Amino acid sequence: MAVVALKPYPLRPVDGIEHYHGDQLVYWSWDHHLMFAAPFITCPSPSTRVVDFLEATIRPLIAADPDADRVDWTCVEWIRDHEPIAIDVGKSFSENGIGHKDLLRFRTPGMNTLCG
Amino acid sequence: MDMKVQKAKLGLKEKYRLMTRDLGWTPSYQPHEKLYPYAAYEGIVIHDWDKWEDPFRLTMDAYWKYQAEKDRKFYAIIDAHAQNNGHLNITDARYLSALKIFLQAISPGEYCAHKGFARAGREFPGVGTQVACQMQSIDELRHAQTQIHALSSYNRYYDGFHAFIQMRDRMWYNSVPRSFFDDAMTGGPFEFMVAIGFSFEYVLTNLLFVPFMSGAAYNGDMATVTFGFSAQSDEARHMTLGLECIKFILEQDPANLPIVQRWLDKWFWRGLRLLSLVGTMMDYMLPKRVMSWAEAWEIYAEDNGSALFKDLARYGIRPPKGWKDAAKARDHISHQFMLAFYQWSFGTAFHGWIPSEADLDWLSSKYPETFDRHYRPRWDYFKKLADAGTQFRNVGLAKLCQCCQMPCVFTEPDDPTLLCHRERVIDGHRYHFCSDHCREIVEHEPEKYVQAWMPMNQLFQGTSGGGGIENWMRWVNLVDGKDNGDFVGSRDQRNFAAWRGMATSNNGT
Amino acid sequence: MQIDLRTVTIEPQRHAYDHLEQRFGAKPASRYQEASYDIQAVENLHYRPTWDPEQQLYDPDLSRVRMRDWYAIKDPRQFYYSSYTLTRARQQDTAEANFAFVESRGLSALMPGELTAQVLALLMPLRHAAWGANQNNTLICGYGFGTTFTQPCMFQAMDQLGIAQYLSRLGLLLGDPESLGAGKRAWMVDATWQPLRHYTEDTMALRDPVEVFVAQNLVLDGLLYPLVYEHLVDDVLSARGASCVAMLTQFMSEWGSETRKWIDAVTKTLAAESADNRAALCDWIDRWLPRAALAVLPIVAIVLGDQAQSAVEDQMTDFAGRLGKAGVTR
Ligand SMILES: [Fe+2]
Ligand SMILES: [Fe+2]
Ligand SMILES: [Zn+2]
Numbered sequence: 001m002a003v004v005a006l007k008p009y010p011l012r013p014v015d016g017i018e019h020y021h022g023d024q025l026v027y028w029s030w031d032h033h034l035m036f037a038a039p040f041i042t043c044p045s046p047s048t049r050v051v052d053f054l055e056a057t058i059r060p061l062i063a064a065d066p067d068a069d070r071v072d073w074t075c076v077e078w079i080r081d082h083e084p085i086a087i088d089v090g091k092s093f094s095e096n097g098i099g100h101k102d103l104l105r106f107r108t109p110g111m112n113t114l115c116g
Numbered sequence: 117m118d119m120k121v122q123k124a125k126l127g128l129k130e131k132y133r134l135m136t137r138d139l140g141w142t143p144s145y146q147p148h149e150k151l152y153p154y155a156a157y158e159g160i161v162i163h164d165w166d167k168w169e170d171p172f173r174l175t176m177d178a179y180w181k182y183q184a185e186k187d188r189k190f191y192a193i194i195d196a197h198a199q200n201n202g203h204l205n206i207t208d209a210r211y212l213s214a215l216k217i218f219l220q221a222i223s224p225g226e227y228c229a230h231k232g233f234a235r236a237g238r239e240f241p242g243v244g245t246q247v248a249c250q251m252q253s254i255d256e257l258r259h260a261q262t263q264i265h266a267l268s269s270y271n272r273y274y275d276g277f278h279a280f281i282q283m284r285d286r287m288w289y290n291s292v293p294r295s296f297f298d299d300a301m302t303g304g305p306f307e308f309m310v311a312i313g314f315s316f317e318y319v320l321t322n323l324l325f326v327p328f329m330s331g332a333a334y335n336g337d338m339a340t341v342t343f344g345f346s347a348q349s350d351e352a353r354h355m356t357l358g359l360e361c362i363k364f365i366l367e368q369d370p371a372n373l374p375i376v377q378r379w380l381d382k383w384f385w386r387g388l389r390l391l392s393l394v395g396t397m398m399d400y401m402l403p404k405r406v407m408s409w410a411e412a413w414e415i416y417a418e419d420n421g422s423a424l425f426k427d428l429a430r431y432g433i434r435p436p437k438g439w440k441d442a443a444k445a446r447d448h449i450s451h452q453f454m455l456a457f458y459q460w461s462f463g464t465a466f467h468g469w470i471p472s473e474a475d476l477d478w479l480s481s482k483y484p485e486t487f488d489r490h491y492r493p494r495w496d497y498f499k500k501l502a503d504a505g506t507q508f509r510n511v512g513l514a515k516l517c518q519c520c521q522m523p524c525v526f527t528e529p530d531d532p533t534l535l536c537h538r539e540r541v542i543d544g545h546r547y548h549f550c551s552d553h554c555r556e557i558v559e560h561e562p563e564k565y566v567q568a569w570m571p572m573n574q575l576f577q578g579t580s581g582g583g584g585i586e587n588w589m590r591w592v593n594l595v596d597g598k599d600n601g602d603f604v605g606s607r608d609q610r611n612f613a614a615w616r617g618m619a620t621s622n623n624g625t
Numbered sequence: 626m627q628i629d630l631r632t633v634t635i636e637p638q639r640h641a642y643d644h645l646e647q648r649f650g651a652k653p654a655s656r657y658q659e660a661s662y663d664i665q666a667v668e669n670l671h672y673r674p675t676w677d678p679e680q681q682l683y684d685p686d687l688s689r690v691r692m693r694d695w696y697a698i699k700d701p702r703q704f705y706y707s708s709y710t711l712t713r714a715r716q717q718d719t720a721e722a723n724f725a726f727v728e729s730r731g732l733s734a735l736m737p738g739e740l741t742a743q744v745l746a747l748l749m750p751l752r753h754a755a756w757g758a759n760q761n762n763t764l765i766c767g768y769g770f771g772t773t774f775t776q777p778c779m780f781q782a783m784d785q786l787g788i789a790q791y792l793s794r795l796g797l798l799l800g801d802p803e804s805l806g807a808g809k810r811a812w813m814v815d816a817t818w819q820p821l822r823h824y825t826e827d828t829m830a831l832r833d834p835v836e837v838f839v840a841q842n843l844v845l846d847g848l849l850y851p852l853v854y855e856h857l858v859d860d861v862l863s864a865r866g867a868s869c870v871a872m873l874t875q876f877m878s879e880w881g882s883e884t885r886k887w888i889d890a891v892t893k894t895l896a897a898e899s900a901d902n903r904a905a906l907c908d909w910i911d912r913w914l915p916r917a918a919l920a921v922l923p924i925v926a927i928v929l930g931d932q933a934q935s936a937v938e939d940q941m942t943d944f945a946g947r948l949g950k951a952g953v954t955r
Binding site for chain 2 (some may be wrong): 002003004005006007009010011013014015016017020021023025027029031032034035036037038039040041042043061064066081082099100101102103105106112114
C-alpha cells in the first residue's frame with residue numbers, strides 16, 4: 001500500500017543507522033517481567049561483545065527485579081522477530097548478525113516472581 | 117403602501133441559504149480545481165455539494181451574541197478564581213498532575229483543530245461545509261485560549277505548567293498527541309474531517325470531556341469546570357457537524373465507503389491510544405473519583421458507540437477493526453500507564469506516586485478481573501522498595517510505537533503477562549509497533565510514518581539538546597527536582613499543604 | 626473551622642509561562658499575550674503534507690516574505706477570541722438596533738424607487754465580494770505562519786461572512802429575495818462587475834498567504850471599503866436621501882477603519898524587516914493595485930457616473946499615503 005497524495009511522496013526514512021555515529025539501536029525485552037513498563041531502547045556499538053553490553057547496561061537496568069541476579073546470559077532463550085535465535089554472547093553484535101533496530105527478547109523459564 | 121405587508125415571509129431554511137451557500141458562485145476566470153486544488157486527490161467523490169444539510173443554522177450575528185455571553189461568564193469566573201486563591205479549593209495537589217497533562221497535551225491539540233478547520237474551511241468546495249468548518253475553527257481557537265487562560269493562575273503557583281509551549285514540541289510523551297494531530301492535518305480535507313470532526317469529536321470527545329470535567333467538579337477545580345462547560349455547547353455543534361459530514365460523504369457515492377471505513381479503522385485506534393491517557397487520569401490522578409475508566413468506556417464508547425455504528429450500518433459501515441481489542445484492553449491500560457509514569461517520573465513534567473491502600477482497594481473493586489491478579493502485586497512491590505528507601509526508578513528509555521508514539525507498554529490482547537511486540541521491515545528499515553492495528557496503519561501509508569519524529573531515537577541521535585539527560589532536561593525546559601519526580605516530597609505537595617494550612621488556620625494576612 | 630482562602634497572601638512561584646517571560650520579561654503577561662504568542666507548533670513536525678511533501682505542516686516558506694520572528698507581527702487591537710467576540714457582539718447590538726429602527730419606521734419604503742434600485746445595484750453583488758474575502762482570509766489563517774499573524778485573519782474571515790450576511794439582510798429589507806438574485810446575476814455577467822469578480826477569482830488561486838493578504842486586505846479592501854461605504858453610502862447616497870442605508874452599513878464603515886489600523890500595522894512590520902520584504906510587497910502592489918483600481922471604477926460609477934474617475938484617483942492618493950506611512954516605498 002502507498003500513501004494517497006497529490007504529488008509524488010517519496011519514502012524517506014529518518015532513522016537509518018547512519019544517524020547513530022557508528023552505533024546502532026537495539027531493543028531489549030524480558031518476557032513476563034512486567035515490572036519494566038516497556039522494552040528498553042539502547043544504542044551499542046556493533047563491535048561491542050554482547051555479554052559486555054549486557055553486563056554493563058542491561059543488568060543494571062533490570063536490577064530492581066527480584067529475579068535479576070539469577071539471570072545467566074548463556075542460558076536464556078533468545079527470540080528475535082518472534083523466532084528463537086542463538087546468540088553467542090561472547091561475540092559482538094555484528095558477529096551475531098544483530099542489526100540496527102533489532103528487538104531481542106529473552107526468556108527465563110521458571111523465573112516469574114512478580115508477574116506470574 | 118407598506119412594503120412589509122407585501123413581502124412573503126421567508127422560511128428559516130431559505131433565509132439561511134441566502135445567508136450562506138448563495139454567497140458562493142461557480143468560477144469562470146479560474147478553473148474550479150485551481151481554487152480548490154486539494155478537494156479531489158483523496159478519492160472521495162462528491163456529486164452535489166448542495167445536498168449538504170446544514171447541521172445548525174447559525175449566522176455571524178447570532179454567533180457573536182451567544183459566544184460573547186458565554187465568554188463574559190467564563191472570564192468573570194476565572195478572574196474571581198485567580199483573585200480568591202481558587203486553586204486552594206482543589207482536593208489535593210496530586211490532582212494537578214491531570215491538569216499539567218491536559219495543558220501540555222490537549223490544549224495544543226485544540227490549536228491544531230483550529231488550524232486544521234481553517235484549512236478545511238477553505239478547501240471544501242461547498243459553502244455550507246466551509247461555513248461550518250470556519251465556525252469550528254474559531255471555536256477551537258477559543259478552547260485553546262480559554263484553557264491557557266484558566267490554567268495560567270495554576271502556573272503561577274505550581275510546577276509543571278510553565279513550559280507547556282516548549283514541551284508541546286519536545287517532550288517525549290507529548291509526541292503522542294502531537295503526532296495524532298499532525299497526522300490528521302497532513303491528510304487531505306476529507307480525512308481531516310473524518311479524523312477530527314467525526315472520530316475524535318463525535319466518537320471519543322465525550323470520553324475526554326464528560327469524565328474529565330466531572331472529575332474537575334468533584335475535586336474542587338472551578339477553573340477547569342468552567343472552561344469545560346463553556347466549551348460544551350461548542351462541542352455539541354462540532355459533533356453534529358462531524359456526523360453530518362460522514363453521512364454526506366457516504367450518501368454521495370458508493371466508492372467513498374471503503375475509503376471512509378479505512379479512515380474510521382485508523383482514527384478510532386489512534387484516538388483510543390490518545391485517550392488512554394485520560395483513563396490514567398481518571399483512575400489514578402483524581403483524589404476524589406467520579407467513575408472508573410472501565411465504566412466510562414462502557415457508557416461512552418461501548419453503549420453509545422454501538423448505537424452509532426448500528427445507525428451507520430445502513431451505509432455499509434461496520435464497527436472499527438480495533439473495536440474488540442479496545443474492549444479487551446479496557447481493564448488494563450490505565451494501570452499499565454500509571455505504573456509506567458511512576459517508574460519514569462524523572463522524565464515527566466508532572467508527578468507520579470504509589471496509590472494509597474484505600475486507592476488500591478478502590479481499583480481492586482473496579483477492576484475485579486485484572487487488578488489483584490496483575491497490577492496490585494507490582495504496586496505492592498514498588499511500595500516495598502520505596503519503604504526500604506530504594507525507590508524504583510526505571511532509567512531505561514522506552515521503545516516507542518512508530519505509529520501512535522506511545523511507549524510499548526501494552527500487553528498481548530489475550531495474554532496480560534506478555535508485552536505485545538510487533539515489527540515490520542519496510543524498504544530495508546525495521547519498525548516497531550504497539551499493536552496489530554498500529555502496524556496496519558503504517559503498512560497502509562509507510563511513506564508517511566517512516567518520517568515520524570521519534571523522541572527516544574532522537575535522543576540517541578544526539579539531536580535533543582546534545583546528548584545526556586541534563587542537556588535533554590534543559591532542552592525541554594524541565595526543571596529537575598521540581599517539575600518531575602515523585603509527588604511525595606515535591607514542592608507542589610509542600611506548598612499546597614502550607615498554603616492550605618494558612619487558610620484553614622486563618623493565619624494569613 | 627472557617628476556611629477563607631481570600632485572606633491568604635501567598636507569593637507566586639513565577640509570573641508567567643516561560644515563553645512569555647522569555648519574550649516580555651519576568652512580569653505578568655496579558656491575556657492577549659497568553660492567547661497568542663508561540664501557540665502554534667514550530668519544531669519536530671512529524672509528517673509532510675499529503676498535498677505536497679516538499680512543504681512542511683506549518684511552513685513559513687509558503688510565502689516569499691521572510692521574517693526572523695513571525696511574532697514580530699502584532700495586532701494593535703490585541704484581538705484574541707474573547708476580546709474579538711465581545712467587540713463584535715457590541716457592534717452587533719448597534720446593528721440590530723439600526724435594522725430594527727429602519728424596519729419599524731418603514732424608512733426604507735420612504736426612499737424613492739430609483740434610489741433604492743441604485744443602492745441594491747451597488748451593494749448586492751458585494752455579498753459575493755465579501756465571500757471571496759472570507760475565502761482569502763481563511764486561507765491566510767490556514768497556511769500563514771505564527772498566531773499573531775494568522776488569528777486576526779480568521780476573525781477577518783468571519784467578519785467578511787458577517788458583512789455578506791448584513792448585506793443579505795439589507796437586500797431583503799430594501800427589496801426581496803429577487804434583489805439578491807439580481808445582484809448575483811450582475812456579479813456573474815454584468816460588465817460592471819466582471820473586473821472585480823476576475824480579481825477575486827485570481828486572488829483565490831494564490832497560495833502565498835502574504836500575497837493574499839496584500840491583494841485582498843491591503844489593496845482591494847483598501848480601495849473598496851472607503852469608496853463604497855464611507856464615500857458612496859455615508860456621503861453621496863445619504864445626501865440623496867438614503868441615510869437609512871448608512872445606518873444599515875454602519876458596521877461596514879466602522880469595521881473598515883478599525884481593520885485598516887491592523888492591516889497597516891502588519892504591513893509596516895513586514896516592510897521594516899528587510900529590503901527583500903519591501904521588494905516583495907512592492908511587486909505585489911504593482912501587480913494588484915492597478916487591477917483593483919480598474920475593478921472598483923465601474924462600481925463607483927454606478928453612483929457617481931462620470932465623477933467616478935476622480936473619486937477613485939483621490940482614493941489612490943490616500944492609499945499611497947497609507948503605503949508611505951507603512952514604509953512601503955517604491
Ligand atoms: Fe475543542
Ligand atoms: Fe471541538
Ligand atoms: Zn501504537
